[in-house]
Amino acid sequence: xxxxxxxxxTRRELLKTTGGAALAAGIGSAFLFPERAAAQQRTLKICxxxxxxxxxxxxxxxxxxxxxxxxxxxxxxxxxxxxxxxPARAAxxxxxxxxxxxxxxxxxxxxxxxxxxxxxxVYQEVERKHGKKIDLAHKSTxxxxxxxxxxxxxxxxxxxxxxxxxxxxxxxxxNGPDTYDDLLDGAVKIRKTTGHPCGLGLAQELDTSMAMRAxxxxxxxxxxxxxxxxxxxxxxxxxxxxxxxxxxQQTETxxxxxxxxxxxNQAMLAGRVSYVANAISITRQxxxxxxxxxxxxxxxxxxxxxxxxxxxxHVMNCYIIWNFADEKDLAQxxxxxxxxxxxxxxxxxxxxxxxxxxxxxxDLQKEISSDSRAHPPDKYKVLGDVLxxxxxxxxxxxxxxxxxxxxxAWLIPTMFAKVARGDETAENAAKAADEEYxxxxxxxx
Numbered sequence: 368x369x370x371x372x373x374x375x376x377t378r379r380e381l382l383k384t385t386g387g388a389a390l391a392a393g394i395g396s397a398f399l400f401p402e403r404a405a406a407q408q409r410t411l412k413i414c415x416x417x418x419x420x421x422x423x424x425x426x427x428x429x430x431x432x433x434x435x436x437x438x439x440x441x442x443x444x445x446x447x448x449x450x451x452x453x454p455a456r457a458a459x460x461x462x463x464x465x466x467x468x469x470x471x472x473x474x475x476x477x478x479x480x481x482x483x484x485x486x487x488x489v490y491q492e493v494e495r496k497h498g499k500k501i502d503l504a505h506k507s508t509x510x511x512x513x514x515x516x517x518x519x520x521x522x523x524x525x526x527x528x529x530x531x532x533x534x535x536x537x538x539x540x541x542n543g544p545d546t547y548d549d550l551l552d553g554a555v556k557i558r559k560t561t562g563h564p565c566g567l568g569l570a571q572e573l574d575t576s577m578a579m580r581a582x583x584x585x586x587x588x589x590x591x592x593x594x595x596x597x598x599x600x601x602x603x604x605x606x607x608x609x610x611x612x613x614x615x616q617q618t619e620t621x622x623x624x625x626x627x628x629x630x631x632n633q634a635m636l637a638g639r640v641s642y643v644a645n646a647i648s649i650t651r652q653x654x655x656x657x658x659x660x661x662x663x664x665x666x667x668x669x670x671x672x673x674x675x676x677x678x679x680x681h682v683m684n685c686y687i688i689w690n691f692a693d694e695k696d697l698a699q700x701x702x703x704x705x706x707x708x709x710x711x712x713x714x715x716x717x718x719x720x721x722x723x724x725x726x727x728x729x730d731l732q733k734e735i736s737s738d739s740r741a742h743p744p745d746k747y748k749v750l751g752d753v754l755x756x757x758x759x760x761x762x763x764x765x766x767x768x769x770x771x772x773x774x775x776a777w778l779i780p781t782m783f784a785k786v787a788r789g790d791e792t793a794e795n796a797a798k799a800a801d802e803e804y805x806x807x808x809x810x811x812x
Contacts, residue, residue: 409694411443411444412444413432416450418716419646419648423715424447450473451627467689469698470686470687471685472684474573475766477766478768478772480517497727501754503523503723506766507520518685518687521705523721524719526645528642528668531641531665532665535553539556546670546672547586547670547671547672551614554617568630568631569623569787572626575783579780582672585670585678586607587606587673589603591770600798604793611783612789636653636660648719668753677757709727714734732748760774767811768811782796
């Protein structure tokens, strides 16, 4: 009790004798009331996926956010969850009207527009310092009808081809397939000579969604036109469906109907498949774990179809701030400041996250053209022209709410899977999917 009274006396006396002079001299409330100073520290809560290149999470969670938090007197809490769980977690936070301040999706979350803060200010501040964003970011996060940026995109990930060098060289393609005709021809020959199948998924999951959209667009089809009108039921879509049916029936196995996002990574790294469409997480893992197959896995641009060479980004980072978030202003400041350090993340993530603001990585082509971890060192040089063939979900229009709902309803993968299995004709599948798109778009009109 004596010690307690002594503490209280000292504090009272100090206040009495120093008064406002203590504050003016810099002693302040943090000295007099340390427990109050601790209470004044704010907390920023961030939810995002568990990155496929663990080194990026290591940098972001243990270095960048810690340093930013110390500089701004903020406790930054990062929750990393499996990419498959992101949509459900977002829905639960909306339902509860409580959750994280920053939430990152891996595809445009346009259907959440009414639940989020307009990111126009964030884009403006970042562009003021780092120049214009790429069109891919604009079309993935902007609603031209409401004039609102429902998300902010810092990065996208290319979706190139990954192919087995020895097998493709043996069947006459030393540089791998360049077109979808090459893919079918070479994959058939490889299957006949080695027994190894091709590895394009046909499941209700992210990688399949991107791969099937690439085929759809490359053959001239699209979910919508530039104005947002449904255009799925077309000759071009039918052609794409018939192509995938041939590819599946001649080169693949039924396992592709039940794949999850890691499945094609695992199949390629295990030396079981000849070709997959995926990000460089595959080769980065083979390098990281010193796998014998590492020097066999090569990277190629997106394949060219009868109409164009095009592919969706593999993932599109889309940060949103809930309108019920506790720290809206702090979350915006975090994103603006983070872009000043984007290049550090680009290096830490081993080129997985490509910049939506090109000036943040001004020597990108030079950096990716020589990498001591890669075998050969110029393996990733082929990605230097990625913006010539990478596009947004919803191409050639915007990533609208209707597109977002259709994406997570897995309508495109389901359409392709039905035809590949022989459950439905290409014509009927295209017509049925088109009708479902029209119902979805009508709800968002």
